Amino acid sequence: MDARFKSFGGKALLPLRKCDVDYEADAKEWFDELLQILSKPSATAAQPVVKSTTIAAKPAGKKYYAAKVVTNINLNDRGSRKQTFHIELGTSEDIIYEPGDTIGIVPHNRAEVVNRILSLTGIDPNTEIQTAKVKASVKELLTKHLNICYLLSSTMKKYAGITGHEIPDIRMDLVDLLRIYPVKEASQFVEVIKTLLAIAPRLYSVASSPEAHGRQEIHITVAKDRFLAQDEQRYGLCSEFLGDLVVGSDVSFYVHKDKHFKLPAPEKDVIMIGPGTGVAPFRSFLAHRDATGATGRNWFFFGEQLFVTDFLYQTEIQNFLATGVLTRLDLAFSRDQQEKIYVQHRMQKHAAELYQWIKDGASVFISGTKDPMSKDVENCLLNIFKEQGQLNDEEANKFLETLRKEGRYGKDVY
Amino acid sequence: MSLDKKEQLSPVERIKTSSRGLRGTLTESLTDAHTGSLRDDDQNLLKFHGMYQQDDRDRREERSEKKLEWLYSFMIRLRLPGGFLRADQWLGLHHIAGEYSTGTIKITTRQTVQLHGILKSHIKPTIQSFNTLALDSIAACGDVNRNVTCSAHPGESPVHEEVFTYADRISSMALPKTRAYYEVWLDEEKLAEHTEEDPLYQDRYLPRKFKIGIAIPPNNDVDVLTNDVGLIAIVENGELVGFNIAAGGGLSATHGNPSTYPRLATVLGFVPKGDDTLKAVYEIMTIQRDFGNRSDRKLARLKYTIDRMTVEGLKKELEARCGFKLQEARHYQFTSRRDHYGWKQNHKGLWYYTLFVENGLVRDDEKLPLKTAMYEIAQTGKCNFRFSGNQNLILADISDSDKEAIEDLFEKYGLGLHNQNNSAIRKNSIACVAFNTCPLALAEAQRYLPTLITKIEPILEKYQLKDDEITLRMTGCPNGCGRSPAAEIGLIGTSYGFYNLHIGGDRNGERLNIKYRDSLDESGILSELDQLLGLYASNRKTAETFGDFVIREKLVS
Ligand SMILES: Cc1cc2nc3c(=O)[nH]c(=O)nc-3n(C[C@H](O)[C@H](O)[C@H](O)COP(=O)(O)OP(=O)(O)OC[C@H]3O[C@@H](n4cnc5c(N)ncnc54)[C@H](O)[C@@H]3O)c2cc1C
Numbered sequence: 001m002d003a004r005f006k007s008f009g010g011k012a013l014l015p016l017r018k019c020d021v022d023y024e025a026d027a028k029e030w031f032d033e034l035l036q037i038l039s040k041p042s043a044t045a046a047q048p049v050v051k052s053t054t055i056a057a058k059p060a061g062k063k064y065y066a067a068k069v070v071t072n073i074n075l076n077d078r079g080s081r082k083q084t085f086h087i088e089l090g091t092s093e094d095i096i097y098e099p100g101d102t103i104g105i106v107p108h109n110r111a112e113v114v115n116r117i118l119s120l121t122g123i124d125p126n127t128e129i130q131t132a133k134v135k136a137s138v139k140e141l142l143t144k145h146l147n148i149c150y151l152l153s154s155t156m157k158k159y160a161g162i163t164g165h166e167i168p169d170i171r172m173d174l175v176d177l178l179r180i181y182p183v184k185e186a187s188q189f190v191e192v193i194k195t196l197l198a199i200a201p202r203l204y205s206v207a208s209s210p211e212a213h214g215r216q217e218i219h220i221t222v223a224k225d226r227f228l229a230q231d232e233q234r235y236g237l238c239s240e241f242l243g244d245l246v247v248g249s250d251v252s253f254y255v256h257k258d259k260h261f262k263l264p265a266p267e268k269d270v271i272m273i274g275p276g277t278g279v280a281p282f283r284s285f286l287a288h289r290d291a292t293g294a295t296g297r298n299w300f301f302f303g304e305q306l307f308v309t310d311f312l313y314q315t316e317i318q319n320f321l322a323t324g325v326l327t328r329l330d331l332a333f334s335r336d337q338q339e340k341i342y343v344q345h346r347m348q349k350h351a352a353e354l355y356q357w358i359k360d361g362a363s364v365f366i367s368g369t370k371d372p373m374s375k376d377v378e379n380c381l382l383n384i385f386k387e388q389g390q391l392n393d394e395e396a397n398k399f400l401e402t403l404r405k406e407g408r409y410g411k412d413v414y
Numbered sequence: 415m416s417l418d419k420k421e422q423l424s425p426v427e428r429i430k431t432s433s434r435g436l437r438g439t440l441t442e443s444l445t446d447a448h449t450g451s452l453r454d455d456d457q458n459l460l461k462f463h464g465m466y467q468q469d470d471r472d473r474r475e476e477r478s479e480k481k482l483e484w485l486y487s488f489m490i491r492l493r494l495p496g497g498f499l500r501a502d503q504w505l506g507l508h509h510i511a512g513e514y515s516t517g518t519i520k521i522t523t524r525q526t527v528q529l530h531g532i533l534k535s536h537i538k539p540t541i542q543s544f545n546t547l548a549l550d551s552i553a554a555c556g557d558v559n560r561n562v563t564c565s566a567h568p569g570e571s572p573v574h575e576e577v578f579t580y581a582d583r584i585s586s587m588a589l590p591k592t593r594a595y596y597e598v599w600l601d602e603e604k605l606a607e608h609t610e611e612d613p614l615y616q617d618r619y620l621p622r623k624f625k626i627g628i629a630i631p632p633n634n635d636v637d638v639l640t641n642d643v644g645l646i647a648i649v650e651n652g653e654l655v656g657f658n659i660a661a662g663g664g665l666s667a668t669h670g671n672p673s674t675y676p677r678l679a680t681v682l683g684f685v686p687k688g689d690d691t692l693k694a695v696y697e698i699m700t701i702q703r704d705f706g707n708r709s710d711r712k713l714a715r716l717k718y719t720i721d722r723m724t725v726e727g728l729k730k731e732l733e734a735r736c737g738f739k740l741q742e743a744r745h746y747q748f749t750s751r752r753d754h755y756g757w758k759q760n761h762k763g764l765w766y767y768t769l770f771v772e773n774g775l776v777r778d779d780e781k782l783p784l785k786t787a788m789y790e791i792a793q794t795g796k797c798n799f800r801f802s803g804n805q806n807l808i809l810a811d812i813s814d815s816d817k818e819a820i821e822d823l824f825e826k827y828g829l830g831l832h833n834q835n836n837s838a839i840r841k842n843s844i845a846c847v848a849f850n851t852c853p854l855a856l857a858e859a860q861r862y863l864p865t866l867i868t869k870i871e872p873i874l875e876k877y878q879l880k881d882d883e884i885t886l887r888m889t890g891c892p893n894g895c896g897r898s899p900a901a902e903i904g905l906i907g908t909s910y911g912f913y914n915l916h917i918g919g920d921r922n923g924e925r926l927n928i929k930y931r932d933s934l935d936e937s938g939i940l941s942e943l944d945q946l947l948g949l950y951a952s953n954r955k956t957a958e959t960f961g962d963f964v965i966r967e968k969l970v971s
């Protein structure tokens with residue numbers, strides 16, 4: 001960062017001080033000095049250098065890669081309640097990424113929904129409109145740029161203002177809004193369009209490793225998001241969009257770096273807890289450690305609903321086990337038996353060994369859904385610390401905090 | 415005289431001898447949570463416990479694409495000497511099939527039942543449930559004596575009850591002595607670290623599977639001569655006096671391996687009933703144990719051992735081991751090999767109803783809710799269940815006063831009509847399992863034969879042969895599980911959709927068929943059969959069977 005600042009012409013107020021694990025004393029000293037300098041009114045504050053950016057449509061600093069879908073398969077077998085897609089994206093340039101990163105993808109809105117909106121409003125699909133960020137035809141805007149799903153209440157209010165309808169304070173999809181509270185004419189809809197926000201990119205954990213899969217390919221694992229709205233089975237926008245992509249489709253994505261979810265040194269042990277799509281970064285980790293011949297031990301906890309249909313990447317995981325890349329594997333299939341078994345039950349079962357691994361320097365990573373999985377797993381870890389290390393609540397929390405600070409505890413949860 | 419040098423032993427031999435009494439690492443295999451499969455060696459040992467590991471071959475490609483392993487599941491086969499279940503056991507079987515397997519109860523050609531599609535994690539619960547019904551699957555597969563078959567129909571002979579006890583006694587005599595089954599599947603505690611002594615099997619078991627069947631002439635419903643050891647009951651003055659003992663039957667062959675061939679058992683002589691019978695059977699097993707080929711499993715059945723040591727050689731060795739001589743074989747005659755459908759009463763006045771079960775599959779389908787019907791019949795508690803070697807079901811031991819209640823249920827489910835509505839050829843046909851679960855299948859059998867028969871029926875109709883009891887058997891490969899070499903018409907799979915056509919077997923199971931045409935597809939089969947059956951209809955002698963006709967006419971030789 002220091003070098004980067006310098007390259008932009010930044011001047012150091014204080015000399016760089018490098019710290020390691022035991023940084024607290026150094027940091028305090030450095031901060032005290034810094035505060036002293038800053039509190040002096042005569043501070044030599046440099047003029048901020050504002051570089052104007054020309055790429056308007058894309059958030060600054062994000063590099064978008066143009067890719068084609070190379071593979072798209074549903075990993076769940078017939079009879080499963082789930083759909084989880086293994087998607088491989090191919091590029092013609094090298095992708096700069098590492099295991100533990102995520103990629104961002106902006107989904108398109110579904111064609112039939114866009115068409116429905118066009119017919120409800122009677123607007124000419126080719127009408128060119130300039131929004132805050134882009135200029136394009138209505139149809140293109142509605143398909144590729146603007147969010148029409150589950151509008152924020154602030155957007156709902158603006159809609160009410162433009163159309164003059166009394167609308168309760170709820171969120172809904174634009175198409176439903178147009179159906180229930182129609183716009184008067186196409187020109188009114190143009191106003192509405194200008195209030196719509198950009199489609200937010202969705203993040204997906206990278207499931208591949210450049211060392212193992214090459215640099216012009218990146219893999220993700222996408223669970224089709226299902227939910228009920230107005231008593232109707234609906235699907236999440238991006239996950240459905242990705243699941244439906246046929247081989248050969250164009251997609252663009254950017255790489256989002258995650259510094260806190262990175263493999264430790266090759267000789268260090270790693271404990272990975274990744275049920276469901278949480279498997280994605282660990283497929284990347286294991287492939288990477290396999291390809292680079294890392295000597296550290298690897299322990300993976302995976303869980304899903306049914307062994308027969310939902311064991312994501314089963315054959316690859318079996319290979320990692322057979323070749324010894326995977327030292328230990330513990331599985332929890334919640335619906336294979338009467339009582340529900342989850343990954344935290346497996347962790348608890350092997351509490352002593354798990355604790356020993358951590359004491360011996362292992363890093364712990366959690367990936368997958370935030371609620372309730374990552375919380376249950378974190379509580380389970382704290383419990384294990386308390387039981388195995390004879391710690392009280394505070395000490396256990398502190399131990400976890402230490403791991404986090406040392407870069408030995410990472411979460412990729414959503 | 416053993417030919418095998420240590421280094422030539424087949425790999426399975428090592429697995430057996432190092433298995434610590436068939437235990438191997440089965441317990442560990444069961445706890446390997448990452449796979450639905452067992453470890454390689456354990457897959458072999460599992461057979462000795464009455465199970466086969468299989469996978470759904472229809473699903474291999476799709477599952478591999480999904481990065482899922484093949485869809486492994488297990489087939490379990492019960493040990494039911496002579497094929498007998500009480501009504502309460504049938505009810506239990508019905509529930510177990512529903513809970514842990516595909517739901518279909520398959521009656522096999524060896525008078526037992528199989529359940530398919532059991533997941534690894536469900537094996538123990540399945541076996542534990544069977545155990546509560548006093549049923550087990552010990553030695554139902556593997557290089558040991560398999561389920562002992564016995565003429566099924568108690569109504570056909572007053573000595574049936576006595577002969578039937580031999581199936582049980584032989585089965586018990588030939589059980590492996592190891593407690594492995596109880597330890598692995600039923601969590602019995604291992605009492606000592608040593609492995610049990612087994613004077614019959616020692617630590618190497620037999621070189622290959624071993625089958626024993628018992629027939630009561632004049633019916634050969636068990637196809638007695640297709641067994642390694644066949645016992646033919648000799649009845650004189652209404653009393654069972656003993657058995658003609660035959661050895662060396664076995665139907666399997668391998669395409670393109672001329673040193674393999676199907677063979678019918680050779681009658682060696684007569685032994686009086688009682689301990690001598692058991693002793694003779696036992697010593698044939700020890701001879702096979704000591705002289706059988708342990709390096710090439712394709713040449714390991716008793717039939718090859720006998721052909722190597724000659725029938726005379728075997729007899730000499732057997733007499734030496736028994737300490738008595740075999741007597742001259744007694745006269746017997748087989749006049750049929752079929753099940754006699756419908757009601758029949760035995761000498762004690764009990765009633766028996768033989769029900770046609772196509773391919774032995776007891777399940778509910780659009781045509782017939784067979785499984786539900788059997789369940790309801792079992793619920794009355796008024797009958798026992800027997801299985802025939804032709805894969806049919808006999809509702810047995812029904813008293814005069816209960817007969818009507820059972821008939822009412824037949825009425826309710828249309829079972830009586832079912833027997834009548836099926837043609838003679840359908841009722842005299844057998845097909846093996848083949849696709850989608852048999853790993854050795856080259857072509858379809860049980861899933862396809864019913865459709866093929868529907869296309870053969872009009873041909874028979876055309877030549878007025880529809881009541882002719884021609885035997886037709888199809889297997890998905892030359893292993894002959896459906897006894898295809900011992901039929902008047904045998905169809906043996908060569909590749910997907912193609913079958914060798916064999917003809918010329920006799921109707922009663924005393925002459926094998928001979929290959930007539932290679933690798934026919936369906937239209938080829940139908941046109942060849944049209945031609946042959948046309949010739950048969952116009953040129954046959956009175957009461958001449960199709961199998962005898964084609965031999966007399968020298969259509970095959
Ligand atoms: C760091 C990170 C890593 C991730 N890694 C992965 C990964 O590896 N694999 C993966 O599958 N996902 C991953 N995700 C999650 C992913 O980014 C998306 O959130 C997920 O795919 C759902 O997006 P969607 O567009 O399909 O659903 P959306 O359309 O965004 O819907 C999401 C939720 O919003 C609500 N909602 C939407 N519309 C309505 C409506 N009309 N009425 C009521 N409620 C509504 C529902 O609760 C729904 O479940 C990750 C997220 C993060 C932050």
Ligand code: HEM
Pocket residue numbers: 027257258259260
């Ligand atoms: C002008 C000064 C700074 C800039 C521009 C800056 C920038 C950033 C950025 C961009 C990140 C996110 C990195 C990522 O998520 O990949 C970050 C994280 C972080 N920064 Fe700074 N930072 C500055 C100063 C500081 C200072 C003074 C501290 C105090 C020691 C600090 C401590 C942290 C920490 C602890 C994180 C990690 C937070 C987390 O857990 O995600 N930063 N910083």
Ligand code: SF4
Pocket residue numbers: 846847848849852853854855856859889890891892893894895896
């Ligand atoms: S005959 Fe062949 S295909 Fe049929 S069940 Fe036996 S081994 Fe399988």
